[in-house]
Amino acid sequence: MEIRLDGKKALVTASTGGIGYAIAKGLAASGAQVILNGRSAQSIEKAKNTLKTELPNASITAVAADLSTAQGCDDLLASVSGVDILVNNAGIYGPADFYETDDDTWQNYWQTNVMSGVRLAKALTPDMQDSGWGRVVFISSESARNIPADMIHYGVTKTAQLSLARGLAKRLAGSGITVNSVLPGPTISDGFSSMVEEEVQRTGKSIEQVAKEFVMANRPSSVIQRAASVEEVANMVVYVCSQQASATSGAALRVDGGVVDDIV
Structure with missing residues (x-):
């Protein structure tokens, strides 16, 4: 199977390193024009230069924006257009006991992990509907189904992403847009x-x-x-974004190494 995304434009949030960078690299290697995103101009320029070194013929742009706020999402959206593929990878995590997790922490996790994806999907999917083709992917986690006792606030946001992706897939039914979640495990x-x-x-x-x-x-x-490698997670995302995955929508696709102990 050869996956080609020539002529498609992909926005990968939080893509200056880790899983996000690996996804951006995989999409670029398949021919997509890729928009990198990170919080600082320095981080995105470094990632852009590294990616151009690894893939000299790739079409790469970069936009600095902090997606933990509505203003940050607006700043990003003001700089992009014609997006065919949206990969919502922006997210934060960290252990904290339930009884010591204050409202501000819950709000920060909710805004970053959930609302950034809500805002970007709401803004970018109408053009996808007009063109009759699009891909939206939420990078969730096995913690969405295997809620960690020491990161309940994180697990809740990851579970919310599954509901968001499934509901949006149903809302966009028949549009040519697929919406899926990818659930990495330890990576x-x-x-x-x-x-x-x-x-x-x-x-x-x-x-x-x-x-x-x-x-x-x-x-x-x-x-x-x-543990998985970031490339193993990116491989699943690139496939979900491909034409070959056109019959997969509303799914929660695990790249968790089998951590979640069930058969579906």
Whole structure:
């Protein structure tokens, strides 16, 4: 199967590193024009230059905007047009006990993880409807279905994304637009690498080994018994954005290594 996205324009939010960058790279490698997004001009320029080095013929633009606010979303939307593919990857996470999580934290998570996707989808899907083709993807998490006791606030927002994607898919039924969620599990992203950097240095173990030990200790139901790479997650997203995935909509597609212990 050869996936080509020539002539399509893709916006990938929070794409200066980690899973977002891998998705942007995968879409660009398939021929899509890619719009990178990050919070600072410095981060997006660095990501843009790196991607152009890796894929010299790719069409890459970049827009700095903080999507945790309505104004930030408006700033991004003012700089883009003709988007065919929207990948809502912007999100924050972090452990905090339920009884110590204040209203401001809940609000920040809700605005960043959920409302950014609401705002961008509401603004960009009308043009997709006019053209009769579009792809919207929400990067959720296995935590949407396997709510972590130490990150309830995070899990709630990830579950909300599943409802949002399913409902929007039904709202856009028959339009030629598909809307799906992708649910990564433990993944060796930039954030994870930073989290275990001290242990890697202290033990001399590879980050892959440390990640495997983390998975077996904290997600023992994992079937692959290791963490995924960002490229493995991006592969699923690129497929969902392709013409070949035109019959997949309203789905919650897991790239969790089998952490969620069910058969659907």
